[in-house]
Amino acid sequence: MSRRAVLLRAQLVEAARRPGRTLLTGLAVIVAAFVVFGTVLAYQVTERTVLAGFSGTPAAADLVVTGGDGVSLRTLDAARRLPGVAEAVGRTDHFHEFADDPRAGLSVYADPGSGPLATVRVVQGRYPATAGELAVTRRTVDRLGLGVGETLRLAGAAPDRPVAVTVVGVVDAPDDPGETGYTTEAFAARLGGSDQLRQVEVRLAPGVDPDAVSAALAGAASAPAASAPAASAPGVTAGPSEGAGDGVVVRPGAEVRRAEADEVSGRVQDLFAFVTMFVAIAVVAAVLVATSTFRIVFAQRMRQLALLRAVGAPRAGLLRALVVEGAGTGLVAGLAGVLAAYGVGHGLPPVLRASGLAVASPGHPVAAAVAVALGAALVTALAVLAPAVTAARVAPLEALRAASTTAGRRGVGRLRAAAGLLLAVGAVLVALLVASRLPGPDTENYDPANPLLAIVASGALAYAALVALGPLLVRPVLAVVGWPLRRLGPLGRLAVGGVGGAPRRAAAVSVVVALGVTLVAGALVGSASLGTLLKRELAGMAxxxxxxxxxxxxxxxxxxxxxxxxxxxxxxxxxxxxxxxxxxxxxxxxxxxxxxxxxxxxxxxxxxxxxxxxxxxxxxxxxxxxxxxxxxxxxxxxxxxxxxxxxxxxxxxxxxxxxxxxxxxxxxxxxxxxxxxxxxxxxxxxxxxxxxxxxxxxxxxxxxxxxxxxxxxxxxxxxDDRDELDGGLDALLGVLLSLLGLTVVVAVVGVGTTTALSVVERTRESGLLRAVGMSRRRLGAMLTVEAGLYGVLGAALGLLLAWPYSWLTVAALGQDAPVEFPAGQLAGVVLALAAATALAGLLPARRAARVSPVAALGAGD
Structure with a gap:
């Protein structure tokens, strides 16, 4: 057996011997894979649900006639006279103000009112049959106080000559925002001051050749008014003609409905493109957490790695073995996340349908599942590179140490410090450039796209600087946020010392928490600022x-x-x-x-x-x-x-x-x-x-x-307008916070994983504390407080980044919005993170407290 195979086998056996540690190492990757594949399934559920409830061109329409300038009423009449046409209807819509009150009005739509091509159903009275008659929706009746038999005066094509219309019926419509009416296509077109319709829908008699009727329709659309229809090839664009509109085209109804569905699907794709950005942020957070956990795991195995070096294992071979181990862990974690997401994705829609929500089930995207699992393996392999390089440099003499772990480095190298400083300077310079070009009140022709992109670039540079310089920032920030704990006595001082004693570990976890806090705090500040602006605008309008x-x-x-x-x-x-x-x-x-x-x-x-x-x-x-x-x-x-x-x-x-x-x-x-x-x-x-x-x-x-x-x-x-805008803002904030919460969840998982692994790393320390008289309860409390400190430390770093960038973002929008810092909500975020991270460390702390002092002090391997 080759040396490379021996090394690989040794690492895989070690991973299999400690499945709990392997699970903890890959927990963040499991969450990330769950989120990514869950997003794939959520996209399928959303798209299928939207398409199932979409109401566009009726399914009974076999052919649809459209044109660049509309389709004339003459074309509609010609279509009705063609052999093989069972029914032809025109569609058009216009908004008409009330002649007596121009601040209100009705949107009037053309619809046949009955038959397979109708989109409305009469529930009271009858449907309009002639000019001057109108049917209104239920909500319109409630809002405007209308009744069957009442007469309205609408502003038509000539504002000085109002048109009297009589309400003859009430209808149910697929979409009822209120202030909506329906009538015949001829009267709807007349109200709009034109003989052009938006489109004409044709239903064919059974057994009729659609291509022949399509050719006849194209000829009817292009022929002069006094001429007979001329045939043309099916589906071809008819040339412009007087009264027909430019670019009239006849298409199969199925093709039109498919195009409408594609448009709806496109909107869903745009939405999930936005979601994907936040999923990518969660994946980045998972990579940072995985890097931190692998660094801890490899530090715990330094003696074993040194023994391999002592018996002749080369650094390159050891590095390959560690990377393969990481990739294997990522693959297993990815498969676990995919299976969990699959189970939730297929189990949740039936529950929602049972509660009355019309939700479609997702499909079975096997290719996406395989891609997510392989992607998890690749991402984990990349995350393990830096810790593996450090671990592979272990000296063979480390095998002679009594302990199986080595102390982590406290500072950062000169190259890393220099890179961090350069990144920080770049972030400041870009932010100053944006601040120097902020718009004033009522600035004309201002485009916020470029300033916002520059802010994103500056924020990315600042976060990269935080990652690089994090170990140097831990102690100063901890001195401030840990001051109240030091006042509580020995337990608080020990907890603060435990976090500060390993700044690289504390920084690795805290920067992930900081990323989530920065984004959440920015969303809260932006929402509060835009909410204040919206309230001012709405107070003026409503x-x-x-x-x-x-x-x-x-x-x-x-x-x-x-x-x-x-x-x-x-x-x-x-x-x-x-x-x-x-x-x-x-x-x-x-x-x-x-x-x-x-x-x-x-x-x-x-x-x-x-x-x-x-x-x-x-x-x-x-x-x-x-x-x-x-x-x-x-x-x-x-x-x-x-x-x-x-x-x-x-x-x-x-x-x-x-x-x-x-x-x-x-x-x-x-x-x-x-x-x-x-x-x-x-x-x-x-x-x-x-x-x-x-x-x-x-x-x-x-x-x-x-x-x-x-x-x-x-x-x-x-x-109504105020509630719609308020509801839209609240819904947007809810969705945004939910998406940003993915990063926070990964960060909390990282805190729990780090605490659990550090318990193993600090077994002797825990035993010594127990030996000098610390009770199990106080030891568990100390470790729980340490875990909570990771959250507080990350929250402090995140707020330091969020404050300037939130102000800059709100100012760069150019909406003259006041910058509002919701102190209560931000304090709630800090407390919630402290509680969540403390809870994440609760189980590892209890495990550490149960170890006897004698066993802990005698732990060697």
Whole structure:
């Protein structure tokens, strides 16, 4: 047997003799493989679920006619007359404002209403059959207070000639956002001011040749109005013709549906491309943890490795054997992670379906499973290289040592220190470059892509510097974060000393924790900052749940405010006056509106923010200006300005400026100043909040408002937009934190693994402490505190990186968002990590505490 085979066999036998240590070494790789293959299965589940619930072109459509400029109604009529065509329908959609209230309206869609090509189903009344008839969705009925038989006036193609439409039915639609109506294709096209449809769908009679009908359709689309249809090859693009639109093409329905499905799948792919970035970060964290654990394992086996060197094993052969051992460990760990992910991936969808969620099951991606397992082996082999090189350099004389382990080096080499310093300098220089080019308020044509990429590059350099210089930073940072523990007595001092006594080991684990904390803290700071900005924007756009205004420029109907205050479904009713055609000296802006809306009376008062000055300074003789208006007039808080309405003027002092002012006003004045401008006393609008939080409560409130105001007022539910944006931000933050949590999980696993392996490495130390009188309980507590210190140390390093980069990222977005540091949430992250890492070290600590002093002091191998 060759020397190389002997070495390899010796290492594999050693790994097989201690399966527990092998498992601990590969635990982070198991988690990484689970995450990677779990992502593959999650992609399949998501794609299959989305496609199963996707509603596009109806399955009954055999042919679909589309065009660059649309498809004419004449083509639709010609299609209906072709032999073999059982049904042909047109699709088009337009948004139409209400003629009496341009702030609201209906999206009107064309649909046949019945038959295989229909996408809606009538649930009340009937479906429109002629011009002037409309069917609306259930939610539209609830939100707008409509009923069958009511007449609406919609702004059509000619704004000065509204079109009267009568609601003849209520329908169920596949998607019902509210404010949606359906009618015939001819009337829908007429409302839109064009005879062009978005597409025409054709259903063929049984046994008809689709190619022949396709050729006839192409000819009908390209022929002049008075000509007979001319045949052409199936599926070819018809030439442009008058009324037909440019580039009309006939395609099989199956091809169109497949293209629509591919588009949906593309969106899923884009989403998982984003997810893949975070999975890659988790894999990097696993590599760092694996490197640390292999370094500890090889240090524990120095005597055995030295014996191999003493009997003639060359360094190169020992290095190969150690790398093969690492690759084997990675392969086993990868297979375990893949099998665990496979079990969860196929076991979870049935449970979700049983709870009422329509979730598809994944497939059986064998190729992906093999790739993940082999990738785990490759990644682990790369992770083991650096520890293996160090271990292979062991001197044969180490075999004469009494202990089987060697003390780890405390510092770093000169080359590593120099590289770390260069990386740190590079990170600082790139960050300073970005800071010098940050945009100001309302900067035009600003593209944040390049600054954000530069921030990512700077952050990568900074983290690489942290990895290189980590052992040098452990003691200074530990001196700060470990100070409270030293005050607790001998146990705390021993725990801090245990972490500080092995800085390379502490740094190897802490930098992984730091990576997770940096990303999580950055996400929390970014979310808090953008959340504050979003609340400011929403407070201006949707200061309350419901807005009620008079139709036209007049005041609200007499007594309406009192009637609304008596509605039980509403609370916090705030009336206001608004006057258009106000002028500000120095600003060339026409049609400005001034209002006396009391912001303090609104539930969203705390969300309003001033771009300059203070909103609390507003009052008699003071004005709050829209920031754009103030910049145009060259005004700042404290300046005086003349405000004019008609032949009346007042001199006011600027209290503050706002980026977004409510109710469409450019100026916020005190009621007394609005009186001085000659504005009538009657309120022109009111804002109110809904007493409940759900959609049913809002619907009830809108119905009550319709009953109170009738057709004399316009009602807009602004809470829907606010909830949609709030929900979108919360969902994005939840997904982001979940993805970043992958890195934190790997880091916690690394802490547990390191603690477990260090217990073996420090068996004699534990025995000595027990021999001098430390109880099992206190020894276990000390080791648990040590594990928790890894989390605190990593959190401190991570926050040091997160603070400047979070500020820089928020500023580089160019959205004028205030930088918010959620101290409570960040403190919660630190405490949670300390608790998680302490729990990860609990079992190894209990194991160490159970070893008897005599056995521990006598441990040799």
């Amino acid at each position: 200061p309350a749940d419901v807005a009620v205004t008079a139709r036209g420029d007049g005041p609200l109907p007499a007594g309406l405010v009192q009637r609304v205050r008596g509605i039980g479904e509403l609370d916090r009713v705030v009336p206001y006056r608004s006057s258009p055609d106000v002028r500000v000296a120095g600003a060339e802006v026409d049609g400005l509106a001034a209002t006396d809306l009391d912001l303090r009376a609104l539930a969203t008062w705390a969300d309003f923010g001033a771009s300059a000055g203070r909103l609390t300074d507003a009052g008699p003789g003071r004005v709050v200006l829209l920031r754009f208006l103030a910049e145009q007039a060259g005004l700042r808080p404290g300046d005086e300005v003349t405000v004019t309405r008609g032949d009346r003027s007042v001199r006011l002092r600027v209290a503050a400026t706002m980026a977004n002012t409510p109710v469409g006003a450019g100026l916020l004045l005190d009621p007394a100043d609005l009186d001085r401008l000659g504005v009538p006393a009657g309120p022109t609008g009111l804002l109110a909040d809904v007493a409940g939080d759900d959609d049913r409560a809002r619907t009830a409130a809108v119905r009550a408002l319709h009953a109170a105001g009738g057709q004399q007022v316009g009602i807009v539910v602004t809470a």
